[in-house]
Amino acid sequence: MRRTEIRLSTDERPVLARFPRPARVAGYTVLLAFALLYALPFLVQLATAFKSDPEAASHPLSLLPSDPTAAVFRQLTGSGGSGEGVPFLRWLGNSTLVTVVVTLGRVLFDSAAGYALARLRFRGRAVLVAFVVAVMAVPPVVLLIPKFLVLNTLGIFDTYTGMIVPLLFDAAGIFIMKQFFESIPREVEEAARIDGAGVGRIFWYVVLPMSRPALITVTLLSFQGSWNEFTHFLVATQSSDYETLTTGLARFVSGGLGAGTQYPLKLGAALLSTIPVAVLFFCFQRYFIRGANAGSVKE
Amino acid sequence: MSPMVLGLGLFMALPILMAAWVSFLDWDGQSNPFTPDAHFVGLENYRSLLGEDGLARTLLATSLRNNAYYVLLTVPLQTALSLTLAIIVNQRMLRGRSMLRTTFYFPSVTSSIAVCTVFLFLFQGSGAVNQLLGWIGIKGPNWFQDPRGVVWVLLDALGVSDDSHPTGFLADHRLMGLPLGEWLAGPSVAMCTLILLAVWTTSGTFMLIFLAALQNIPRELEEAAALDGAARRHILRHVLLPALRPVMFLVTTLGLIATWQVFDQVYVLGQGDPANTTLTPAYLSYSYGFDNADFGQGAAISFILLGIVLLMTGVQRWLLRERGGRDGRGALRRRLAAAGLPRAGVTEVEEARRAQD
Numbered sequence: 001m002r003r004t005e006i007r008l009s010t011d012e013r014p015v016l017a018r019f020p021r022p023a024r025v026a027g028y029t030v031l032l033a034f035a036l037l038y039a040l041p042f043l044v045q046l047a048t049a050f051k052s053d054p055e056a057a058s059h060p061l062s063l064l065p066s067d068p069t070a071a072v073f074r075q076l077t078g079s080g081g082s083g084e085g086v087p088f089l090r091w092l093g094n095s096t097l098v099t100v101v102v103t104l105g106r107v108l109f110d111s112a113a114g115y116a117l118a119r120l121r122f123r124g125r126a127v128l129v130a131f132v133v134a135v136m137a138v139p140p141v142v143l144l145i146p147k148f149l150v151l152n153t154l155g156i157f158d159t160y161t162g163m164i165v166p167l168l169f170d171a172a173g174i175f176i177m178k179q180f181f182e183s184i185p186r187e188v189e190e191a192a193r194i195d196g197a198g199v200g201r202i203f204w205y206v207v208l209p210m211s212r213p214a215l216i217t218v219t220l221l222s223f224q225g226s227w228n229e230f231t232h233f234l235v236a237t238q239s240s241d242y243e244t245l246t247t248g249l250a251r252f253v254s255g256g257l258g259a260g261t262q263y264p265l266k267l268g269a270a271l272l273s274t275i276p277v278a279v280l281f282f283c284f285q286r287y288f289i290r291g292a293n294a295g296s297v298k299e
Numbered sequence: 300m301s302p303m304v305l306g307l308g309l310f311m312a313l314p315i316l317m318a319a320w321v322s323f324l325d326w327d328g329q330s331n332p333f334t335p336d337a338h339f340v341g342l343e344n345y346r347s348l349l350g351e352d353g354l355a356r357t358l359l360a361t362s363l364r365n366n367a368y369y370v371l372l373t374v375p376l377q378t379a380l381s382l383t384l385a386i387i388v389n390q391r392m393l394r395g396r397s398m399l400r401t402t403f404y405f406p407s408v409t410s411s412i413a414v415c416t417v418f419l420f421l422f423q424g425s426g427a428v429n430q431l432l433g434w435i436g437i438k439g440p441n442w443f444q445d446p447r448g449v450v451w452v453l454l455d456a457l458g459v460s461d462d463s464h465p466t467g468f469l470a471d472h473r474l475m476g477l478p479l480g481e482w483l484a485g486p487s488v489a490m491c492t493l494i495l496l497a498v499w500t501t502s503g504t505f506m507l508i509f510l511a512a513l514q515n516i517p518r519e520l521e522e523a524a525a526l527d528g529a530a531r532r533h534i535l536r537h538v539l540l541p542a543l544r545p546v547m548f549l550v551t552t553l554g555l556i557a558t559w560q561v562f563d564q565v566y567v568l569g570q571g572d573p574a575n576t577t578l579t580p581a582y583l584s585y586s587y588g589f590d591n592a593d594f595g596q597g598a599a600i601s602f603i604l605l606g607i608v609l610l611m612t613g614v615q616r617w618l619l620r621e622r623g624g625r626d627g628r629g630a631l632r633r634r635l636a637a638a639g640l641p642r643a644g645v646t647e648v649e650e651a652r653r654a655q656d
Contacts, residue, residue, distance in 0.1 A: 044420070141604070235589070269416075
């Protein structure tokens with residue numbers, strides 16, 4: 001059973017008496033101000049994307065553009081005005097391609113490997129689990145140069161293959177699936193086995209359909225992870241043909257492209273690149289939070 | 300199954316071995332380093348970083364100094380803030396709890412690069428933050444261009460010293476090629492923006508970890524305490540905080556590991572500038588390899604960094620062992636919660652214990 005789902009409290013009664021009214025008002029005010037600190041950067045970003053360059057410079061904080069313009073978005077999408085060295089559509093295309101392939105691949109791999117670790121008894125299983133755990137423990141930043149070495153040696157540096165394949169191997173996802181499969185009662189599979197189904201059929205027709213919540217969680221985490229991935233693409237590619245929203249934007253923002261500040265353009269590009277994950281987050285928030293607490297499944 | 304193992308090995312285990320080899324080479328990234336022609340230099344890369352006076356050692360010392368202050372400020376701040384937020388959002392009578400939870404968590408799910416872009420805009424010299432500060436009569440610094448260490452800035456402001464660069468003893472004596480005054484300078488003003496950024500983006504994730512732990516505390520415990528007439532702060536101190544102890548350890552471990560690896564933010568917000576005060580070992584390693592084509596040196600730095608991270612986890616593991624028991628459960632929950640962070644390798648402590656069970 002899922003013990004630690006963030007519940008909207010089955011029992012709404014407070015343990016203690018409420019705070020006195022003045023304290024409550026003060027508390028809400030402070031809390032609201034604090035929430036504003038978290039939301040304001042995004043609001044400023046949104047507003048700035050619709051401002052002109054001079055206005056963004058002179059009124060950086062105003063939330064209502066005096067003369068809203070969508071010029072930035074026309075420029076980014078290539079309709080009207082030159083791209084000015086910001087091949088946003090190319091970045092978007094690369095990000096989308098890589099994210100879709102990685103997400104599909106991970107869901108497939110993670111569930112197959114997770115099932116094997118959860119159910120199949122084979123020699124060296126414990127060693128394997130320990131190995132996956134050890135792999136998870138290696139700090140990714142330490143792997144920057146090593147990853148480049150492997151990609152270079154295999155001859156897949158600066159290719160889509162080099163961008164995608166290493167991301168498919170995802171120890172955390174394997175563990176989520178393993179945990180979930182272990183929570184499924186064995187009787188279900190026993191019944192199918194007695195009816196004559198093999199491991200493959202049981203996995204595909206019995207177990208996977210029951211695993212929807214875990215699959216959704218892994219899908220979302222994979223999507224978010226590969227969409228936001230930066231360091232891997234940074235060391236796996238070199239030419240601008242393979243730039244993604246993260247590597248392209250990072251190079252653009254840190255001064256590699258174009259001149260001047262162009263903040264509306266930069267913030268507009270950042271805004272567009274945030275939207276897919278933001279939409280998923282607001283639609284599937286339950287699963288994101290569940291993902292953050294997935295380990296408590298059956299212990 | 301076996302392709303999975305092969306893949307993990309190929310992209311996780313093998314690279315480490317290859318990098319270990321390269322860290323003993325003088326290699327520019329062009330030729331094949333695995334032939335007898337490779338220029339083997341033994342421990343030379345490590346010696347120039349740790350042993351002998353020179354640019355490499357000064358850069359490494361600077362990056363370690365920067366990163367140490369970054370860790371020292373970020374970890375306590377993010378832990379305290381996320382715990383506070385979790386306790387508040389856990390209040391049963393609070394209106395708009397889920398709204399607040401979403402607001403606090405949202406920065407954690409967005410791309411680090413996009414968020415850095417926003418911060419770059421907010422913290423410009425004449426940007427939104429300084430405009431806000433101006434309203435309350437504070438003249439904000441030119442954040443990303445300001446290399447002064449905050450310790451000297453504060454002492455200067457208090458009138459203790461009238462120079463933001465100490466002289467005499469602190470300037471004359473050096474440790475690893477860096478003057479003592481530089482070691483003691485604290486994070487630069489520019490580094491402070493990176494710290495704020497880290498606290499802002501990670502507190503939501505850690506809040507969720509704390510929240511899950513808070514909701515696992517049996518309600519009866521609080522009720523019993525309340526019936527006994529315990530005041531709110533006593534319940535907090537004697538019921539909630541002790542119960543959260545294991546999670547606190549976890550959050551600080553995650554924080555320590557992640558903060559020693561800060562990279563994306565450095566890449567976007569300054570690439571080490573101003574005056575190398577935002578340089579971190581992770582970025583230095585990258586920069587040696589990919590900007591200077593000195594991959595041997597870069598690999599050597601990443602091994603030094605690995606050593607630091609392992610040391611940190613080792614210390615935490617030792618502390619955790621002292622507590623023992625069921626506390627180590629639910630490791631994966633945290634691993635996943637960390638997914639919003641730069642993917643820290645996190646839970647081997649817990650998982651290894653689990654594997655032994």
